[in-house]
Amino acid sequence: MKGTKRIITLFALVTAISFLSSAQEIKKEIPLKYGATNEGKRQDQAMQKFRDNRLGAFIHWGLYAIPGGEWNGKVYGGAAEWLKSWAKVPSDEWMKLMDQWNPTKFDAKKWAKMAKEMGVKYIKITTKHHEGFCLWPSKYSKYTVANTPYKKDVLGEMVKAYNDEGIDVHFYFSVMDWSHPDYRYSIKSVEDSIAFNRFLEFTDNQLKELATRYPTVKDFWFDGTWDASIKKNGWWTAHAEQMLKEMLPGVTINSRLRADDKGKRHFDSNGRLMGDYESGYERRLPDPVKDLKVTQWDWEACMTIPENQWGYHKDWSLSYVKTPIEVIDRIVHAVSMGGNMVVNFGPQADGDFRPEEKELAKAIGKWMSRYGEAVYACDYAGFDKQGWGYYTRGKNGEVYMVVFNQPYSGHLTVKTPKDISVEKASLLGTGEEIQVVETARNEYNVSVPKKNPGEPYVIQLKVRAAKGTKGIYRDALT
Ligand code: FHN
Numbered sequence: 001m002k003g004t005k006r007i008i009t010l011f012a013l014v015t016a017i018s019f020l021s022s023a024q025e026i027k028k029e030i031p032l033k034y035g036a037t038n039e040g041k042r043q044d045q046a047m048q049k050f051r052d053n054r055l056g057a058f059i060h061w062g063l064y065a066i067p068g069g070e071w072n073g074k075v076y077g078g079a080a081e082w083l084k085s086w087a088k089v090p091s092d093e094w095m096k097l098m099d100q101w102n103p104t105k106f107d108a109k110k111w112a113k114m115a116k117e118m119g120v121k122y123i124k125i126t127t128k129h130h131e132g133f134c135l136w137p138s139k140y141s142k143y144t145v146a147n148t149p150y151k152k153d154v155l156g157e158m159v160k161a162y163n164d165e166g167i168d169v170h171f172y173f174s175v176m177d178w179s180h181p182d183y184r185y186s187i188k189s190v191e192d193s194i195a196f197n198r199f200l201e202f203t204d205n206q207l208k209e210l211a212t213r214y215p216t217v218k219d220f221w222f223d224g225t226w227d228a229s230i231k232k233n234g235w236w237t238a239h240a241e242q243m244l245k246e247m248l249p250g251v252t253i254n255s256r257l258r259a260d261d262k263g264k265r266h267f268d269s270n271g272r273l274m275g276d277y278e279s280g281y282e283r284r285l286p287d288p289v290k291d292l293k294v295t296q297w298d299w300e301a302c303m304t305i306p307e308n309q310w311g312y313h314k315d316w317s318l319s320y321v322k323t324p325i326e327v328i329d330r331i332v333h334a335v336s337m338g339g340n341m342v343v344n345f346g347p348q349a350d351g352d353f354r355p356e357e358k359e360l361a362k363a364i365g366k367w368m369s370r371y372g373e374a375v376y377a378c379d380y381a382g383f384d385k386q387g388w389g390y391y392t393r394g395k396n397g398e399v400y401m402v403v404f405n406q407p408y409s410g411h412l413t414v415k416t417p418k419d420i421s422v423e424k425a426s427l428l429g430t431g432e433e434i435q436v437v438e439t440a441r442n443e444y445n446v447s448v449p450k451k452n453p454g455e456p457y458v459i460q461l462k463v464r465a466a467k468g469t470k471g472i473y474r475d476a477l478t
Contacts, residue, residue, distance in 0.1 A: 029270055034238035035260045036272035041298055046250030047276060050219065051298060052377040053121035053168060054335050055368070057361075058302055058344040059111075059158075060172075060310040062129045063097040065349040068314035077318045080346065081129055081311030084178060091179045094131060101148035106351025108154070108161035114353065115167055118361040119368030121376070122168035122218070124302075124342055125158055127210060129172075129311070130224050132179025136213065140205045143179050159214045168218045171210060175203060175257075176224030186228035196229050200236050207240060211247045220244055221279065222257035231263035241275065254279035254300070273297045277340075283308060285333050288385045292337070295380040300340040303330055305360060312346040316356065324363035325404070328456060331364075331375060332402045336390035338380040367455065370429050374400035374458045388412045389456070399461040400428070406452060411437075411445035414461070418442065421464050428458035441473035 041047070060081055069080040071087035078086050084094045115123055128134045136155040137146035145154055159169050177183050182199035184192045211217065222240075230237065237258045244251055255266040258274035268274055278294070281301035286294045304310055305327070307319035322330075327343060334341040343364070345357050353361075368375065374392050378400065381393035389404040401412060414422060420442070425434035427449050435447040446459060 030262075032261050032268055032270065034234045035268035035270060036274045037238075037241070038273070038276065042252075042276055044250065046218065047252060047298070049168070050122075050252050050277070051340070051379075054340050054375050054378065055120050055331055056122040056124055056170070056300075056340060056342040057115055057118065057120045058124045058126075058172070058310070058342045060126050060129065060312075060344060060346045061135065061154075062126060062131055062311060063094065063101065063133045064129070064131060065312040065347060066097045066100050068312050068349070069309075070314060075315060075318075079308050079310055080313035081131070084131055091132070095133070095143055095179065098133065098143065098148045100349070101145065102150045103154070103347075103349060103351030104150075105348075106150075106154060106157075108157035109164075111158065111347075111353075112161035112165040112167060114358065114361050115162065116165045118365040119372055120167065120343075122170055123158075123162050124170040124172050124219075124221055125155065126172040126174075127155055128174055128177070128206070130174045130176050130178050132177045134206075136210065138206055138209055140202055140209065141179070156214065159216060163216050169214070169216065170219035170221055171214075171217050172221045172223060173207065173210070174224035175222060175230060176227060177203075184227075184229045187232055192229075196233070200233065204240065204243065207244060208247065211244060211251075215248065217248065217251070219252040219254075220257075221254045225256055225259070226265070228263075231259045231265065234259040234261050234263060237274075252276045256280070281334075281339070285330060286337055286339075288333065288337060288390070292380075295338040298340075299338070300342060301330075301334050302342040302344060303327075304344045305357065310344055310346055312348050312354070316354075321356065324360055324367070325456060327360065328364060328367050329404055332390045332392070332404075332456075335375050335378050336380065336385075336392050336402070371402070371456075371458045373428060374402050374460075382417055384415045386413050386415070397463070399463050401446065401459040401461060402456060403448075403459065404456045406448060411447050412459070414444040414446050416442045416444070416463065419465055419467055421466055422446070422461050423464050424462040425459050427453075428460050434459055 064081040064083055067083055069076055069083060071083055076083055076086040127136060132143050134141055134144040137153050138144050162169050180199055182195040184196045187193050187196055241253050241257060253275045254277060255273055255275040256279045259265050260268040262269050266278060266280055277298035277300050279300055283303050285301055306316050306321045331341045345353060347353050377395055378392035381391035381399050383391045387405060388407060389402045392400045416422060422436050422444050425436050425446050427434060432449055437445045439445050
């Protein structure tokens, strides 16, 4: 008996020690100089606006629009803006494309109108993509619009035109610059380090130039930051973020810029988000059931219309092209999990958009004008995902059901969180009252509209928080 007692005491001691040491492990913070700077989600007005915008458009426009995926008679199926790399074109040869940069059909006002009609609240413009060509007349590079036959500052024209339409402008900026002799993929020698420091100074100058020339810019979206050289210089990513925030109070910065002291990207070595919003969801989205952790921070996804073409490619038949409904589905999917969605456009070299993009923008705009209430300023609703579509939640607590899959049963299952009951349902747009039948504890059948709207539609739910439900339900004893 004594022996048993001793064993039990020993076991309790071992358990207590291992519990304490694992608790300590959880608490152990890695000291970082260049880790996350925000505690939780930013709640200031500028961030709130970023979040409320929800739908944006990306513009990938650069020299790559001229060859459109074809070099020396060969069509490359990879992303058109990477053609220089696929076809192994040296920079001096690639930059000769500048002699052909003459987008005579470019009309910033028309572009802004198209975005407005599509219902986008912000636009992300590639100020400089990996190739190094600048859409503004940068005094730090010879590869700019100023040294082309067109000469004009197309970025400046875009900023003004979009702002005039009430659309926020975000700047895409690739740190990796294939045209710059001091860029390094990794740092292998003292010489590399000296060159790369010169490159970082050049990048600082370009960023300061952009922030000074276009002070209405609301966001910097960094790209091309995955190389070992940048991961080794986490200090610079923290510095660039701080520099822009001092120059432009309220500006938002994506997580993709950042690396911490240990080269950890997006999330620092303590697991905290760096930058203001997570920007890793590119051409993919979090799983609506398994990845609900994303609702804890701000995030933005971006997607292409073909499988993977950002810049203009002359042949869209090489990969699957999404339909407007598939694009709308992804927009709502992102918002239902508390994220933003940016839909990409790759304008032609002549300054016009390809017909498919114009049609897509129109179709999205038509849907957004009817149902945008369930997208703008909406958030994660906290309801379990159902097969018919997605839930979003508005600012006043109203819940939207965005229905993409019409059921044969004639009703949509709604399972509410504990102590939430559905009071009323109506069809967005027409106001038609929709029948709601309580079927079990926290479960309802919501009828489909009398006449099938023939497109994804939205049912608005009025919900009520009430402690305890009807006493008629008993859990099964199993
Ligand atoms: O390499 C780029 C690509 O061309 C495109 O700009 C996308 C947009 O998110 N970002 C990079 C790949 O992650």
